[in-house]
Amino acid sequence: MASDNVSSNSAKAIRSSSVWRRYLPFLTWLPSYQRQDAVGDLLAGVIVAIMLIPQSMAYAMLAGLPPQAGLYASIVPLALYGLFGTSRTLAVGPVAMVSLLAATGLSQLAAPGEPAYIALALVLALLVGVMQFAMGVVRLGFLVNFLSHPVLSGFTSAAALVIAASQLKHLLGLKLSDTPSFFALMDQVIRQSPASNGIALALGLASIALLIYVRGPLDRQLSRRGVPGTLRTPMTKAGPLVVVGLSILLVWGFQLDHSAGIKIVGDIPTGLPPLTLPVIEWPSVSALLPTALTISLVGFMESISVAKSLASRRRQKVDANQELIALGLANLGAAATGGYPVTGGFSRSMVNFTTGANTGLASIITAGLVALTVLFLTPWLYYLPQATLAAIIIVAVASLIDVGALQRAWRYDKTDAASLVLTFGAVLAFGIETGIGVGVASALAFYLWRTTRPHMAIVGRVGESEHFRNVLRHEVTTIPHVLAIRMDESLYFANAYALEDVLTEAVADHPGVRHVVLICSAVNAIDSSALETLVHLIEDLRAAHVEFYLAEVKGPVMDRLQQAGFVDRLGKERIFLSTHQALQALGASSDAASTVNR
């Protein structure tokens, strides 16, 4: 008894410690932190900060917010994720997709850049935080599975195009009106392109060229000259920072903001992020709810897929529900410190991973460096041209456009390809949020459509075995007066008619048949509508002197049939455990049976 109590207490202790570890993942690495982890964390933290500082300002611009909103969103949220996230290498912060979604939602309620708009961005971050946190607590992490790969792929490619297109106005120095349609936007760009600012365009294109050079050819050249990876990565990943530095120098040196009308970032307040309290007013909250829901799901989806893919490379695990909680906390942090919605992004996470991040400390180091930036370095960013930020965004999202995905989807399944194309087209034509809705609906509709046209196979015995396979695909033997048909789908209201059609036709095609055995090994459910159809079908067959049997009915289905009185009605002796038993019984005593039944 005493020892039982002890062991049960220690079991409790273990369980409660595992609960703590589940909700406070930093307990798994902080108490046992090793000095050898620190090297990787420090390097990764610094390099991600170098990428993040220009990117966060660029994405803030994409979201219609002042640059400091991006920087503020890159401090507290990162530290919170570092402590509460289950991925040790995910880099959280402003990302392109969420920024665009935020811009779409917010610009319906206020003009970009205005104080009301900035205040609504805090409300949006708060809503996303609450939603993600709540979804994590009630374990809705699985919901993200409703975004199928083809839908996500079509969505990502189209969103990348929409994001790149949204930056053309900065690149060309044009003023364009907002539109959710990619095509309408491109139409505007083409018609107004004669009014472009040539200097802005030159600056933007030069930035793009430099960014592409640094990320591709330079990396290869350095590699060929034997520069080790630990040195090469900081050099190539600093590309955006170099471009930012050079373009600031150019604009400042030639005073291009005055002489050529180049739009610059301007004043960024110096100092740590302010503590902000989102103003909760029901009309704006309810107007932002759909956007918040989309960001919660899409942001989580982007984040979890990166986190999972990185974790699996190091045989680590991420917990979808705890990830939601951590992202929720990060967004609540963004709402409280002048930021806007954040999530885990692809490119910075990859860099964090490859430069050796071992724990959440890397994220905390990044956050510290961004904090130092807003404390001391913002005056240096005054002359940063918007065209350069646009160039950074365009280069970042260009890699998201995946043309091969369509080809792969097409090869595997035409309906996968169709839902990819539908999502892609809907995002371009109607905008991000409608597009993803169309995508999810189309994927579900295609799935349902397939279930309404079930595959059915007439089967025969493989050799002398107890195994039965499709007569069209395998060398099998059949019994002339017995038709064994395998139904390859659950039976429900939308496909019951198909069962009726196929069975009736199969019996008509085999006039000698006296017995039909429906093999239910792949029938995972029979709903009441389908059951009614089945009852009618059995009556029809009996009228045509054909007897009906079932084989390999699964346990859960059998329970239902029993409850509904179907088993008593059909007769227990007409339901066989296996196809083998059914065909043995019917093959032997067929004539007697058919005579009796007449």
Next chain:
Amino acid sequence: MASDNVSSNSAKAIRSSSVWRRYLPFLTWLPSYQRQDAVGDLLAGVIVAIMLIPQSMAYAMLAGLPPQAGLYASIVPLALYGLFGTSRTLAVGPVAMVSLLAATGLSQLAAPGEPAYIALALVLALLVGVMQFAMGVVRLGFLVNFLSHPVLSGFTSAAALVIAASQLKHLLGLKLSDTPSFFALMDQVIRQSPASNGIALALGLASIALLIYVRGPLDRQLSRRGVPGTLRTPMTKAGPLVVVGLSILLVWGFQLDHSAGIKIVGDIPTGLPPLTLPVIEWPSVSALLPTALTISLVGFMESISVAKSLASRRRQKVDANQELIALGLANLGAAATGGYPVTGGFSRSMVNFTTGANTGLASIITAGLVALTVLFLTPWLYYLPQATLAAIIIVAVASLIDVGALQRAWRYDKTDAASLVLTFGAVLAFGIETGIGVGVASALAFYLWRTTRPHMAIVGRVGESEHFRNVLRHEVTTIPHVLAIRMDESLYFANAYALEDVLTEAVADHPGVRHVVLICSAVNAIDSSALETLVHLIEDLRAAHVEFYLAEVKGPVMDRLQQAGFVDRLGKERIFLSTHQALQALGASSDAASTVNR
């Protein structure tokens, strides 16, 4: 060669004659019409006409149309269906549900009874006709399967309540404003009931009492006294006609229309239906499209379920697509002759069947009698009180309320019961059209929901057989280091995570397991998202020194896996035709295999 040609020509002739018979079903009975069929057809035709004349006027009133619209809709459409329909006993014409749907749709565009309203009813009939005809031609008859039994049942019961409630204003002699909500309507009725017309109410209640007496107790009394069915049926089915006659006499005798403010039918034009040309204007057409679609589907559903059930009792067949064509022609006929949308109804079809209708000629006889009525008898209907028509409708729809359906659905499947209740509630709260949309969506959502939580079973060998069943349900033997799991659902994006969870957990629960066999006998498809999950899962298991195998993969699924390169990646030797073969191979050479794989 020559004889080949001859036989091929005669085959062609047979085929073309069968095509003619398919699209012109009267060719199957008219050329070979027997005198003995005529007796049944004549009796059925007369009795249905006796029912139809008061009912058609009542349903026209329900649809917000003058009584002649109901009579006109009972002439040409019936004759057309009689010729083109595949059911020999279906009685087409105005029915309650379609009349209510028409009223809901039309009253959004014009005030009931006004010329514009009557003109729009023709447009609606035209649209329904075109839609049904087109759906039949492109063979969309299967679409109706998306209305599951529970949804249809909840819908029918709620619609019956809504229809009965809509007649309370006639019964009570009140003026109520239109509302799609049953609850709002009842609220109005209760609040205004003090202003009821007592005479109208007395007339209505007396009509209801008489109708119930004739249909129930009288029938039983006559039966007890030995009155034969052929005499009893005309007597009991003439109930509505008797009620109509008595109430006309009463109103005329006491001049109740003036002395007591009883609303009467009034002037009905004498003469055959006018030829009418619906006026096609895009705004009204587009506004009527949703209503037309709902009527097309709901009307077809009501009609085909009656037709199928009657046909199966006489071992006849109905063709869903030809039924659509015939109903489409009937509605086009209604549009061209001053009617409104029609379909095959339950009660008159039952009477048609039981009184002995043998062919479509019965319908044509009914049509002829209604034509004689509008030619000669309409002046006699002047004093017919609306309260009596309301009573006829209420008694007719009361039998549609099926309380037992909920209990049956609950017993069979909780989600069936849930979608029944949801549909019922949505029809009452938001009206007929929204309600049916909610119903279909909920049924599909429940189906999808179930597929996201697939049943999975660890299986073992049944005795010495080659058959494997769930270890929790059957006496089976298992091999300790081999885990055979049967997945009872197709794998797709929305349930791939569940496979991952269950398999990972099962392996964790069985620490001695070296081999996992996934039995795919119930996996009818694997989409690209699920395949990717599977690939990751296999890698994870391999990292934990557990090898993965597939068994009983179906042909169509195997083709896909091959195309996607999955088969080569997993290794062909890891895919077994049967569970038996898999367990024989793994049970024998397990230690060697697991050593090799480490």
